[in-house]
Amino acid sequence: MIKRLTVSLAAACLLLTIASQQPAFAKDTWTSVQSKNFLLIGNGSEKDIKQVATRLEQFRQVFTYLFPNMKFAAPVPTTVVVFKSQESYKPFKGGANLVGYFQPGPDVNYITLTTDLQGTQDPFDVIFHEYTHLLVNNTIGSAPVWFNEGLAEYYSTFFIKNDQEFALGKPIGNHVFLLRESKMLPLRTLFEVDHKSPHYNERNKQSIFYAQSWALMHYLIIGKAGRLEQLSKFLDLLSNSVPRDQAFQQAFQTTFEAMEKELREYVRRDRYNILEGHFKRKLETDSEMQSRVISEAEAQAYLGDLLLHSNRKDSMTYLQKAVSLDPDLPVANAAMGMAMLRERKLGEALRYLERAVKAGDQNYLVHYYYAYALSQQNANESHMVMGFAPEQGEKIRKELLKAIELRPDYPASYQLLSFVSLVTGNNLEEARTLLARAIKLSPGRTELVFMLGQLYLRNGDLKQARTLLEQVTNSNAEDEMRQHARSMLAQLTSMEEQRAQFDAQRAERTKQNSGQPTLSRPGNTVTSSSTANDPVQPNNASDASSSYLREALRKAAAGETQIQVLLLRIDCDAKGIVFVVKSGDVTLRLHTPKFELLAITSYNPSIQGDITCGPRKVGEPAVVSFIKKADKRLKTDGTITAIEFVPADFKFAP
Numbered sequence: 001m002i003k004r005l006t007v008s009l010a011a012a013c014l015l016l017t018i019a020s021q022q023p024a025f026a027k028d029t030w031t032s033v034q035s036k037n038f039l040l041i042g043n044g045s046e047k048d049i050k051q052v053a054t055r056l057e058q059f060r061q062v063f064t065y066l067f068p069n070m071k072f073a074a075p076v077p078t079t080v081v082v083f084k085s086q087e088s089y090k091p092f093k094g095g096a097n098l099v100g101y102f103q104p105g106p107d108v109n110y111i112t113l114t115t116d117l118q119g120t121q122d123p124f125d126v127i128f129h130e131y132t133h134l135l136v137n138n139t140i141g142s143a144p145v146w147f148n149e150g151l152a153e154y155y156s157t158f159f160i161k162n163d164q165e166f167a168l169g170k171p172i173g174n175h176v177f178l179l180r181e182s183k184m185l186p187l188r189t190l191f192e193v194d195h196k197s198p199h200y201n202e203r204n205k206q207s208i209f210y211a212q213s214w215a216l217m218h219y220l221i222i223g224k225a226g227r228l229e230q231l232s233k234f235l236d237l238l239s240n241s242v243p244r245d246q247a248f249q250q251a252f253q254t255t256f257e258a259m260e261k262e263l264r265e266y267v268r269r270d271r272y273n274i275l276e277g278h279f280k281r282k283l284e285t286d287s288e289m290q291s292r293v294i295s296e297a298e299a300q301a302y303l304g305d306l307l308l309h310s311n312r313k314d315s316m317t318y319l320q321k322a323v324s325l326d327p328d329l330p331v332a333n334a335a336m337g338m339a340m341l342r343e344r345k346l347g348e349a350l351r352y353l354e355r356a357v358k359a360g361d362q363n364y365l366v367h368y369y370y371a372y373a374l375s376q377q378n379a380n381e382s383h384m385v386m387g388f389a390p391e392q393g394e395k396i397r398k399e400l401l402k403a404i405e406l407r408p409d410y411p412a413s414y415q416l417l418s419f420v421s422l423v424t425g426n427n428l429e430e431a432r433t434l435l436a437r438a439i440k441l442s443p444g445r446t447e448l449v450f451m452l453g454q455l456y457l458r459n460g461d462l463k464q465a466r467t468l469l470e471q472v473t474n475s476n477a478e479d480e481m482r483q484h485a486r487s488m489l490a491q492l493t494s495m496e497e498q499r500a501q502f503d504a505q506r507a508e509r510t511k512q513n514s515g516q517p518t519l520s521r522p523g524n525t526v527t528s529s530s531t532a533n534d535p536v537q538p539n540n541a542s543d544a545s546s547s548y549l550r551e552a553l554r555k556a557a558a559g560e561t562q563i564q565v566l567l568l569r570i571d572c573d574a575k576g577i578v579f580v581v582k583s584g585d586v587t588l589r590l591h592t593p594k595f596e597l598l599a600i601t602s603y604n605p606s607i608q609g610d611i612t613c614g615p616r617k618v619g620e621p622a623v624v625s626f627i628k629k630a631d632k633r634l635k636t637d638g639t640i641t642a643i644e645f646v647p648a649d650f651k652f653a654p
Helices: 007-023 046-063 086-092 124-139 144-154 173-181 187-191 203-224 226-240 244-250 257-268 294-311 315-325 330-342 346-359 364-375 391-408 411-424 430-441 446-458 462-473 480-515 543-553
Strands: 030-034 038-043 080-085 100-103 108-115 159-161 165-168 276-278 290-294 561-573 576-583 588-590 599-602 614-631 637-645
Touching: 030 046, 030 294, 038 046, 046 080, 046 100, 046 124, 046 159, 046 165, 080 480, 086 108, 086 294, 086 614, 100 124, 124 144, 124 244, 124 411, 144 203, 159 588, 187 203, 187 257, 203 257, 226 244, 226 391, 244 257, 276 330, 290 480, 294 315, 294 330, 315 330, 315 561, 330 346, 330 364, 346 364, 364 576, 411 446, 430 446, 446 462, 446 480, 462 480, 480 599, 561 599, 561 637, 576 614, 576 637, 588 614
Parallel strands: 038 080, 080 108, 588 637, 599 637
Antiparallel strands: 030 038, 030 290, 100 108, 159 165, 165 276, 561 576, 561 614, 576 588, 614 637
């Protein structure tokens, strides 16, 4: 949850005015410092910037101490912008009294702060809170909301002196007061809170949720010996899809009611111990840092990209300045390209990104941005991608493989590569292998698990697909993703039932026909006008299978035509979706506004998973139901209502 102050309309207008008047701070010298885990740029002294880097690195190192068995990582890069004064910080912050904030993003995170502090101001409280979320979300995809927020509050009090002695768990005054004066939530209620709950979203309820989550984490970490180890076990069980109540009992060896009583007593005593520790030696981070003075163009590019990630329109002022100062600067062209893409100016975006790739061949983010822009060439107004031409898909794949080579732990490259494979149907095994590797590096990234589930579904491995999709539905992922996963699970269940029914009835039909003589009539055709009194026996197993399948197929509704076809391709554009099919010597174009309006079933084991746009390598046998109605504007022959994929040897007409 981002903690930032809101800005009034008048204040926003003032900030935009200041930014347009002073876009460059040209007289400042900007310095870049690269530490182990952070890239920092600042217009202050190198010493001040390195002190900020040191404190962030110290926090990261201490963070891992409480959970030594967890491999916390932050593969999405974090850029820290350090301003030397309130005046230079003013155009970039969201409130007059703000001294620091954390801006997360799918491609890059930004931390901003000023070293020009007064009184007790401390920008790191919020920064440590939000950075804790970043580490937790990347590592523990099923982390309960109370744990995530409680741990973030606990770590927001991190303090270190002499680069060696640190302290955690300092009482937070607002929380302590609220817990004294307010009625605490039942522990079960606290554990049930998710991102949609009133206690998470409503101001008059969220205060006690945050306070009690902090108190519970304080108690588990330092309030009673052994509880911290039990907490780690609880999280492991949740990650392995063990139901919450069962995981709680198994890990803590007590009931919700008993622990709630312990927590109330801990809060009633009103004594919150501070966890203190020290490193055996001072953290020597300074020697590992690389610093350099950067050009004005590079400073302008970073400032513009910061504003771009904050959805500020004045980002263009800085980016245009950066490109004008250095037309070949990779970071400037990459940011400008993404800005153009947001404005749906795809041609201009590609020109900037092509220039960025040419000038910054060893920058993984440039290759990823370029691949992403290429993937949007066939997107409609709803940003839905409608397929890739073969050469386009291969070009995107090449850029993404380069990005992975340069930065093997960056998750977005794997996700987009897998999406391209899903759409094209190519290199599916490569995508699954690489995506499984990415999940090992970032086990908390539910979007990667969701994508892997779709890859298995696409390949017809329903069992593995179900395991992964259920993992998504039981996670703390966004509602939209969980809903998509539930929808796919429903389709998967239907596919399993249809497959089981088909196999059972085919086995029964084969059993009935075994040992019976068959009548072979070469060249004989049986039509609906036949007057034969005795039924014609099928002459092979294929006929038996076809006979069953004809019974299993969807019955044509009134006004529908149903025929057997070969599916040649699926054309997708802003006007909808067109199935191009061939029946005998006749090619038909059948339209539907969207896939959701179409009944899709597969009785062919080789055709499973998502149906995607684009050409088929070979014609796919199917039975289609459609309403005949030519549309000259769309150049279509009718509206398709259902498609059922069948085996290659299926015969629709007996």
